[in-house]
Amino acid sequence: xxxxxxxxxxxxxxxxxxxxxxxxxxxxxxxxxxxxxxxxxxxxxxxxxxxxxxxxxxxxxxxxxxxxxxxxxxxxxxxxxxxxxxxxxxxxxxxxxxxxxxxxxxxxxxxxxx
Amino acid sequence: xxxxxxxxxxxxxxxxxxxxxxxxxxxxxxxxxxxxxxxxxxxxxxxxxxxxxxxxxxxxxxxxxxxxxxxxxxxxxxxxxxxxxxxxxxxxxxxxxxxxxxxxxxxxxxxxx
Numbered sequence: 001x002x003x004x005x006x007x008x009x010x011x012x013x014x015x016x017x018x019x020x021x022x023x024x025x026x027x028x029x030x031x032x033x034x035x036x037x038x039x040x041x042x043x044x045x046x047x048x049x050x051x052x053x054x055x056x057x058x059x060x061x062x063x064x065x066x067x068x069x070x071x072x073x074x075x076x077x078x079x080x081x082x083x084x085x086x087x088x089x090x091x092x093x094x095x096x097x098x099x100x101x102x103x104x105x106x107x108x109x110x111x112x113x114x
Numbered sequence: 115x116x117x118x119x120x121x122x123x124x125x126x127x128x129x130x131x132x133x134x135x136x137x138x139x140x141x142x143x144x145x146x147x148x149x150x151x152x153x154x155x156x157x158x159x160x161x162x163x164x165x166x167x168x169x170x171x172x173x174x175x176x177x178x179x180x181x182x183x184x185x186x187x188x189x190x191x192x193x194x195x196x197x198x199x200x201x202x203x204x205x206x207x208x209x210x211x212x213x214x215x216x217x218x219x220x221x222x223x224x225x226x227x
Contacts, residue, residue: 042217045214092157103158105157108157
């Protein structure tokens, strides 16, 4: 099973809402990632978890809060977002997080902030 | 810093045409190189990769060779199909430390029957 699942597929939220994005993998991977992708742009790395510890935070605003409850799950908690945060949010996982690893991506959550 | 430069798209080809998408990189050291593909409405999938100079990655008829002397990793396919229509991203990362992938801007390929 080489699948990364993400829920929900689509999310519309207001600027005062609190919501969460969820990501799950059952490949035994120990590294998980959140990316943000704007239209016609490449993915931008937001966070990396390695062995359930946050190892990279690419200076992401605090209105985005990641959480890794266990090695299979990755959440992204959203609060007080801005319209410019509307984008496709991609989750990925890899075996151990080293540079030669293949990253496996989920289908993404398309987020619209009103 | 590290960077990846891809040819501008969109690229429009007729079915069975030959495909080349150029990719060059700037990096300190010797990265691993990847091609990822993104079909409409989906996440990215690894298409192929190469981890050292002169390695050739191949998959589904696509090929790319890691050329250290020209810092390039051009993607080729001999005969494209309509189903190959997608956005193709060239990317690099380094083996030391935590994996941070640097992506190119992507090249949209449209194959017409």
